Amino acid sequence: MSRLVAFAAIQGGYKVVSQVEGELEKALASQDAATKIGFGNTAYYLPVIYSLTGMKCETLEDLRKPLEFARGLLPPHVKGQNHLPYLGPLLDAGMAGIFAYEVKEALRILREPEFYTFTEDPDIDAGKIWVGPADDTILRKRGVEFVDGSAPGFAAIVGAAPNPEIAKMIVEDYQKKSLYIFCAANHNGKTVIEQCLEAGMQIGWNTRIVPFGPDISSAVFALGFANRAAMAFGGVQPGDYRRMLMYNKNRIFAFVNALGDVGTEWAVAAAGAVNWGFPTLADTDIPEILPTGICTYEHVVANVPHDEICQKSVEVRGLKINITEIDIPLAFGPAFEGERVRGGDLYCQMGGGKTQCTELVKMADMKEIEDGKVEVVGPDIADLKEGDTLPLGIYVQIAGREFQEDFEPILERQIHHLINYIQGVMHIGQRDISWVRVSKGAVEKGFSLKHLGIVLHAKFHQEFQKILDKVQITLYSKKEDVDKLTERARAEYKHRDERVDKMTDEDVDTFYSCTLCQSFAPSHVCTVSPERTGLCGAYNWMDCKASFEINPTGPNQPIKKGKVLDPKLGRFEGVDEFLKQASKGAHETYNFYSMVHAPMTTCGCCECIAAMLPSCNGVMTVNRDYAGETPCGMKFTTLAGVMGGGAASPGFVGHSKFNVTQKKFILGDGGLLRVVWMPKSLKDEIYDRLNARGKEMGVENLADMIADETVGITEDEILPFLQEKGHPALNMESLIS
Incomplete structure (x- = not known):
């Protein structure tokens, strides 16, 4: 020395x-x-x-x-x-x-x-x-x-x-x-x-x-x-x-x-x-x-x-790090997951209400696909000028001797954080409400849509090599192709959701966590039960169960629900204990079936956000792809900004579209019969399910009693409609008592 x-x-x-x-x-x-x-x-x-x-x-x-x-x-x-x-x-x-x-x-x-x-x-x-x-x-x-x-x-x-x-x-x-x-x-x-x-x-x-x-x-x-x-x-x-x-x-x-x-x-x-x-x-x-x-x-x-x-x-x-190079012109890794692509640095975007952006993962036969094949069908980033938008469909086909259909949504949900790992590229949402923003810096370095496929192919092989053998990816950027993929994808989503339609929360003693969105909402902890699908709409209880089987240390962990502390509001001892740990102490409790009393946390990936409408003694819900005004005085984007960062905000809660017609939806606050307004597009999408669930609750033709933007976008405008229709919420106990 x-x-x-x-x-x-x-x-x-x-x-x-x-x-x-x-x-x-x-x-x-x-x-x-x-x-x-x-x-x-x-x-x-x-x-x-x-x-x-x-x-x-x-x-x-x-x-x-x-x-x-x-x-x-x-x-x-x-x-x-x-x-x-x-x-x-x-x-x-x-x-x-x-x-x-x-x-x-x-x-x-x-x-x-x-x-x-x-x-x-x-x-x-x-x-x-x-x-x-x-x-x-x-x-x-x-x-x-x-x-x-x-x-x-x-x-x-x-x-x-x-x-x-x-x-x-x-x-x-x-x-x-x-x-x-x-x-x-x-x-x-x-x-x-x-x-x-x-x-x-x-x-x-x-x-x-x-x-x-x-x-x-x-x-x-x-x-x-x-x-x-x-x-x-x-x-x-x-x-x-x-x-x-x-x-x-x-x-x-x-x-x-x-x-x-x-x-x-x-x-x-x-x-x-x-x-x-x-x-x-x-x-x-x-x-x-x-x-x-x-x-x-x-x-x-x-x-x-x-x-x-x-x-x-x-x-x-003496540090051991397993790094496999991914052939893209940008840096890649978890350190970039928290990056935002803000307005001043935005070059182009796909989805987010500007265009349609859809993701679908499907199982394929080993002979049908070619491992590593990544194809862009339609315009690419190089064909755009600053400020342009594109529709985007990300279609991933996977073949493997150990691969099962149940695993499709698990890998589909990985698209969210894997794209976020790319420096200068930001991903929000999932399924058919995804949103990809690309920075000017990424474009200057030569970023292409094809690089999304290269990343997904490499990371799926790295992280799921035990269950897959081949990955082929097609990226559609023509409107007609994206619309066709979206129609197919929505049918697949419906099929997945219906698998748990007959299950109840009382049927199981284990719920599952989902912490995939903590990169953007660090204190957010989603708990998924048979009657409370993930608020992003991408994960139901069976999906989380399959995800845990694939990756026992991953974001979907089993939670023993334990003692039922409040059956009406949906509070469970085991969930509270997990929540304290997984939110790093930011939250100590929440209720599954209430938006008024200690609701669940909400992240920016939610499909819908529900809000109280006190003058109507009811609630409204608005889906992400509706861009107009709502009776609560805030658009979806404003609502998501106010309470979508992992907050638990009494009077508001994020949820999936499918959750609206599940039996436990805000049951502690009166359930589906409290819903007095939603965008017409959402009402049309779930019209039959609304009426079926309303009938179960003793109300015929419930969907026709729910106001939408064609009736009004303020409480004063929709209240006469609700009175004319005899909406059940008007005769229920006070929502804010």
Whole structure:
């Protein structure tokens, strides 16, 4: 081990501790010692200090103790030409520096409370790009990903690349491997975060590019996040420093990339990270520590080329990532699932009420299809100009010795998140209400409709190889072809839905979850029962059961419904317990059969949204493809924006079209007989089922009693119609009592 490494790290430790001691004394001289300090909205105080020592720092005076502890860790200065090649003094100096950095950041937050946004995403328009330490809400949402493997680790990048293009290349390389990128520090006044913005990238927790702060001290937030994950999900107790550090070494696969000149302050941070088993790889010529010891392999590696730093970092950390290249001109991976394609960046779109967009997966005979064949029938992206729309039909044929018809909707629903994995492409909805938006950046890189098929072919093979052998995909973009596919698809959807038509919630003791939409609505948890189909319309109870059989660790998990807490509203003990865990604590309970009392959460993929109409003592429902005004005063798009992000909003609820005529539909609020308005197109679509269900409930010709936009689009306009028809809702008990 180089004497220069020891000298730099130990010098850095002394420098940082002394500097922060001075800052603390200055703060104590100007403010009361009992002044509250902390990182905000966290039960973990200053998390590195608390997790490793058990010290609870809540006031300015409390900061003296960890700084005294840090001072005691500092080893003797390196003297003479001969230095014992031992890591111990470096680790102590590094830990002292990390403690001091955490105190420094607490003082900064006290001194400049508006410096960090403390949010998932920065406020770029306001010039505030630094989010600071993650609060416990973000920890619960993101930390579990490091435990369940959906985020295999994180790259802590300090400094800046030589230019924005190189920064973008490095960061995207990590995104492709599903890693988080925690960014801090600057090199000559420039940060990799600013370079990412210059390169047109979206930053924030949702894209896994986290802008912690502009100084090397901000890197302590990454270590604090790792330690809090160990306490929250690994059961490690505060003060159990040995278990804490071993947990991180063995479970949190992280490393540091130092981009730029490494001075003493960076050196002490790197030495501190080694305590966690996190190695440092630099793009400059710095002294190396190559023997194994604390880290899995090398501790410090120098002169790593920028185009190799990602792969080399993964190798040195001992992280195993199974990556299969997909031949498209855009980056691809879960890190892009949270991206939005907003108006200013939109090049073209398919569906979303502008055109028809339909998806259908069907089982085929092995001899009928050719594996890997992807065909575009009709115009492609290159034939469009900015702002254009296209109809789109995505038709996937699958053959396999183990494939069953029951598996069709499961793979069909995967289209949603797999398309979202493509950088610059956004997908919402499912079945015949899908919506695909393509960004200008994606088009500039050569994106084509064919690339949708290439992605689906590759990912279906990767994720479902046990049940399929061949995948062929046809993408239709001519209106007549899309309409023909849509007509066929709707018949298939109807057949699937009717499979559970005779089942009741009392017939089963297990419901199923669906969390596929959490990329856009993180707190949304859909629970599917025989009489409460998924609000997207794509999944019923049997679909979820089949999905769990295919992928036991996937988004459709069995939920033992347990004790029935309220049979009228539809509240179940087992569902409540699952909901608390799956929503990361955002929700504690909801009811299956009510929109008034603690309704289910709603995401943006719902087919319909129901809303109360108090003056009519009833409810309305509006489907996604109706673009007009409604009696509640909001269009579908407005309703979805207000309560479609995973919210549970009394008086509103998302649901599927099929659910309208299921026996338990808002049964706790009066059931189907409460429905007084819906768009004519929806009423015509389910007309026979409306009358059949109404007859079961004692009302003949119910569909003709329900108003639509031809009657009116306000409560005042439709009330006389309801009175003339003798609608049953008018004589029911008050909906808001």
